[in-house]
Amino acid sequence: MGLLDGKVAIITGAGGGIGRAEALLFAREGARVVVNDVGGARDGVGADDAMARQVVAEIEAAGGKAVANFDSVATVEGAARIVQTAVDAFGRVDVLVNNAGILRDKTLLKTDEANWDSVIAVHLKGTFLCTQAAARQMVSQGNGGRIVNTTSVSGMLGNFGQSNYAAAKAGIYGLTRTAAIELQKQRITVNAVAPIAKTRMTEDLPMFQSARDTMTPEHVAPAALFLASDLCADRTGHVLAVAGSQMYAYKVVQSPGKFKDEGAVWTASEIAENWDAIVKV
Template sequence: MGLLDGKVAIITGAGGGIGREEALLFAREGAKVVVNDLGGTRDGSGSSDAMAAQVAEEIKAAGGQAAPSFHSVATPEGAAKIVKTAVDAFGRVDILVNNAGIVRDKTLLKMDEGMWDAVIAVHLKGTFLCTQAAAKQMVAQGGGGRIVNTTSVSGMLGNFGQANYAAAKAGIYGLTRTAAIELQKQRITVNAVAPIAKTRLTEDLPMFQSAGDTLTPAHVAPAALFLASDLCADKTGNVLAVAGAQMYIYKVVQSPGKFKDEGGVWTAQEIADHWDAIIKL
């Protein structure tokens, strides 16, 4: 018995890296998988059917069930067609993993609007569009389902040269939290993974030059499997970070703060004078 027996899962960006590992693992655990990938380069240019088709064939060769999808996550039409692929092939949608992504790194002062728009479109808008399309299908089926988004340490903490990527990933955190609240009554859980892994999007970053096999996509896939399974039926709105063998949770933390001793409105000087007390956790 697999954790996902009888389930239908859509995984975007599943032609390589983390998405591919998730697709293969989900299939081994019994899911019927829609392998979505536009097949472009790491900066989002171009397209090819080869990547999604190859992973789908790998799943079938291992005895699983899969259907490829070559649609863009960044348009309403593309998101709708991704969901339609699942319904046409397997009759329903139980799981969505939003993993598709591109990078166009540049420092803030050198980034142009096109670099910003392209990254926001795939990561943040794409996550919104696919989440909305899949959730509507889940509700139409009677409710229940799992949505797993992909945020990033860059979005949680920031990273040099990635203003567009970090903003998109931080936005996905906010989207995850809000969707978790709104979809809870429909029995749809919405969680996110924040992976640190060496993929074609990250392999040229200094931190991965000596990573070897300690930070691989294979380390991330089990976290997505957990969030997509009924083991996570009572958990929603979480960000599960994965860095090789380490797993941890990201949370926005509020300090206890400080009340103005005599009440009233703080002055800027008083804020400066009491800064350490205000920020103390």
């Protein structure tokens, strides 16, 4: 018995890297999988059906069931067709993993509007559109569902040269939290993974030059599987981070702060004088 027996899962950006690892693992655990990938370069330029088709072939060769989809997550029409592919092929949608992404790294002062818009469109807008389309399908089915988003350490903490990517990933965190609240009554859980792994998108970063096999997509996939399965129970609104063999959670934490007399207004000088007490967690 697999953890996803009888389930239908959509995984966006599943032609390589983390998405591919998730698709292969989900299929091994019994899911019928929609492998979505435009097949473009790391910066989102171009398209090639071969990547998604190859993952489908791998799943089928291992005895699983899968279909390919090549639509962009960044348009309403594309998101709708991705969900419809699952319905046409397998009759329903139980799990959505929003994994599709691109990179166009430049420092803040060198980032142009086109690079900003492209990254936001695929990561943040794509996550919103696919979440909305899949959630509507899940609600119509009446059996709940699982949505797993992909945020990032860059979105949680920031990272040099990634203002567009970090902003998109931080937005995905906020979207995850809000969707978790709104969809809870429909028995749809919404969680996120924040992976650190060596993939086509990250392999040239300094931190991965010596990573070898210690931070792979295969380290990340089980976290997505957990969040997509009944083992997750009713847990929702969480960010599960994975860095090789380490797993931990990201949370927004409020410091206890410092109080003045009720109704009193802080002055800027007082804020400066009490800074350490205000921000101490």
